[in-house]
Amino acid sequence: MIRVTVSEAKNGLSAYLRRVRAGETVLVLDRTTPVARIVPVGRSADNTGGTNEADDDARIARLERAGILLRRGAESPLTVLGPPLRADAGILDALLEEREEEYREGNR
Template sequence: MVEVGVHEAKTTLSALLRRVATGEEITISSGGRPVARLVPVQRGAERVLGRDRGVFELPDDFDSPLPDDVLDDFES
């Protein structure tokens, strides 16, 4: 793992981000103490649209105004 100071991180951020994109982790230190770490983003599984089709039905009154007693609960 590479360690860089705050000043170097500010002046070379684009280059550091390119390194992180390749999988490298970089620690940023201030006054010789680690304060932050640049790490690659963990990509989740790709979302599949319509995967739950048929599991849930949207009621016809989904966007109807809420009853007064429910609205009162939000306002108190």
């Protein structure tokens, strides 16, 4: 496994990608802390060799059982946006309305 800092990876990305294409793994470090692993396509980061959807579902299920991951319900992500603003509302009105709502909900 090749170990590189973030700046080394950024400056020599093409060279590291060639090595990954050849089958090597690159571990990217932020100072001494690992932050990313670049592995060849078709090989998972944990070296199990599986990258298909069933393997992904199994990993997600393990993370859920361990309490690390919590899936959201079937709720639409658009519900977090709230109701649309009035047609005549300006940007300042929108900002003030959003802040007022956050204060009411105790988020500020």
